[in-house]
Amino acid sequence: MPAREPLSVVIITYNNADTLERCLREVDWADDLMVLDSGSSDETVAIARRHGARVATHPFDDYGPQKQRAIDMALHDWVLNLDADEILSPGTRGVIEQALVAPTVAGYRLPRRERMFWGVQHRNSHRNGHLRLFDRRRGGMNHVEVHAAVEVDGPVRTLHAADFINDGDADIAARVEKINRYSSGLVANKLRRRQRFTGVRMVLYPPVFFLRQYLFKRYFLSGWAGFVASATGAFYVFLKYAKLYEARRSAHGGDDQPRV
Structure with missing residues (x-):
């Protein structure tokens, strides 16, 4: 060579x-x-x-x-x-x-x-x-x-x-712990970017993400492990936008007015 x-x-x-x-x-x-x-x-x-x-x-x-x-x-x-x-x-x-x-x-x-x-x-x-x-x-x-x-x-x-x-995340508990930590760490970045339609994203994006991973990216080939990976990935997406929504509510005094 x-x-x-x-x-x-x-x-x-x-x-x-x-x-x-x-x-x-x-x-x-x-x-x-x-x-x-x-x-x-x-x-x-x-x-x-x-x-x-x-x-x-x-x-x-x-x-x-x-x-x-x-x-x-x-x-x-x-x-x-x-x-x-x-x-x-x-x-x-x-x-x-x-x-x-x-x-x-x-x-x-x-x-x-x-x-x-x-x-x-x-x-x-x-x-x-x-x-x-x-x-x-x-x-x-x-x-x-x-x-x-x-x-x-x-x-x-x-x-x-x-x-x-x-080779990380040897079990589901480790994956969920990382998901919780990472989703919290992303809140500041998303607040700076002024990402809009948080509520809509929180509702619609997790199921879309699951289908994309499990079907279109063929995670189903990995059996139940692929199903769990797709589901926990969708949960990660949900947490990112849920925590962003929570942070915005807190910044506005925690009132009950809907903000998307």
Whole structure:
């Protein structure tokens, strides 16, 4: 294979000993592993060092800024941005290495499969693409609360033959806890955007979301796990708009006048 661009993998961690081993095992071929820890009390740091990663520590303030710090600490300009509970699927290494031979784009999306409690999302269901492989000279993390993501200035391609698995949310309780935390974190952003028709969205969007996930994105291929994932996703959508509606009522004195 012709020479490719050198690659840094960046990961932020906090007490991720249960997933970090699998994550690093699939990327230890990279030219640089950068782990930015937030003060873990478990074996996270020891695992990172065992895989040859450079480890730095910085107190966690928010997801986006912490990720950007890790990106800035990378040794190389082409960066693969992963979470500590994300694992490259077999064969993805070769796809990434080929993409980094004289790249002509600013970044690449990688399809992601979700852990669905007792199983993993079926390969033939729809996999959302996430911009994770990019040239940091042309982009970085945006400033969206909770769901901060990479944005780049330039064209982006999707590596359809690549794949990675989000290995979080091992059970329904963990998913519901995350849903509650994330939906609260998004309220400030939605208030700033002055998002309208909150009540209508709260009523109509959850069932639409469920049908889109379960039928059109083919989550039904994952059996009951796909049904539960679609239902909890719809609940997440409901909570986002319910909490936004609640925040707006509180800002107006909590009266009973309807506001949509």
